[in-house]
Amino acid sequence: MPVIISSIVYFNPLGFYYIDLEELTRVFPHIERGKELRCYVVELRNETGKLVRRFKPFRELVLETAEYLSTSLNKWLPCIRIPEDMATQINIGNLYRITMVVTAYDGKPFSPFELKPIGYDADRVLEYFSRIEATLLSLSLEQPVLNKAVSYLWDAHARLEEDDVEGARASVRNSLSTIRDEFLPKIEVIEEAKDFRRKLESLVKHLADFTHYGGSQSGPAPRTTIEAVILMTIELVRYLAKMLEDRTISLKTSKG
Numbered sequence: 001m002p003v004i005i006s007s008i009v010y011f012n013p014l015g016f017y018y019i020d021l022e023e024l025t026r027v028f029p030h031i032e033r034g035k036e037l038r039c040y041v042v043e044l045r046n047e048t049g050k051l052v053r054r055f056k057p058f059r060e061l062v063l064e065t066a067e068y069l070s071t072s073l074n075k076w077l078p079c080i081r082i083p084e085d086m087a088t089q090i091n092i093g094n095l096y097r098i099t100m101v102v103t104a105y106d107g108k109p110f111s112p113f114e115l116k117p118i119g120y121d122a123d124r125v126l127e128y129f130s131r132i133e134a135t136l137l138s139l140s141l142e143q144p145v146l147n148k149a150v151s152y153l154w155d156a157h158a159r160l161e162e163d164d165v166e167g168a169r170a171s172v173r174n175s176l177s178t179i180r181d182e183f184l185p186k187i188e189v190i191e192e193a194k195d196f197r198r199k200l201e202s203l204v205k206h207l208a209d210f211t212h213y214g215g216s217q218s219g220p221a222p223r224t225t226i227e228a229v230i231l232m233t234i235e236l237v238r239y240l241a242k243m244l245e246d247r248t249i250s251l252k253t254s255k256g
Helices: 024-029 086-087 122-129 132-139 144-161 165-187 196-209 223-245
Strands: 003-010 016-020 036-046 053-068 075-083 097-107 116-118
Touching: 003 024, 016 053, 016 086, 024 075, 036 144, 053 144, 075 086, 144 165, 144 223, 165 196, 165 223, 196 223
Parallel strands: 003 116
Antiparallel strands: 003 016, 003 097, 016 075, 036 053, 036 097, 053 075
C-alpha cells in the first residue's frame, strides 16, 4: 500500500539529514537497513509549521534506510537518510516537517489498495488524499504528466479545505492545463478512435469553463462549483491512468 509519512527531519553533524522510521517499521517490521525506499515528496513545512512548498509535480526521491543513535533512548533506531546536497535541492532544513508518499521498498511496490498514514499529522494529509484514493496515486505517480496533474489536484483540494477558493481554482485549472497541453498531444490511439483526442480536448475545455460563472469576464466560480470541478478532474485522471494501464491508449515517447 502507498504509505503517507509526515515526519520531522533532523540534521546529523556527519553531514546528512534523516527521518525517524520507528513508526513505519513498527507497522512494517520487514523493513531492513540498507534497502531503498521510493518516495514522492508532497509538501514541506518549516520548524514553526508554516508551509514552505507543495511540490508540483510530487518530487520523486529514492532514499536508503539506515540507523541513527538516539541519545535519549541510548539505542540505534531505524531512519532514512537524505544527503545534504539533495536536502539543499528541495530546501529542507533542520526540524522541518516533510510529507511523503512511499510507494516501494527494495524495488517492490506496496499493495495499491489503501493509503496508510504513518506519523504525526499524516491523518490530516490522508483527508486531503481521500478523494484521490490509493489506486489513483498508484497508477499516476510514476507517469510524469499524470503525477503533475494529480499534484495540482491535491493542492487544489488542500487549498479548498483551507478556504483559499481562488488558490484552489488556480490549481485545478493548472491540472486541466497539464492534461490538455502535456498529456493529450502525446496520446496514440487506433484509427477507429481517431476522434478520441478531440473529444477529450472538448471535455477538458468545458471543465475549465466551469471555473467561471459564465465566461472570463464574469468572475470566478463559487466554492461548490470549484469542488465539483476538482472531483470531475480526479475522475478524468483516473480514467486516463486506467486506460494507460489497460493499454487502451499509449503515449508517444520523446525523441532526442
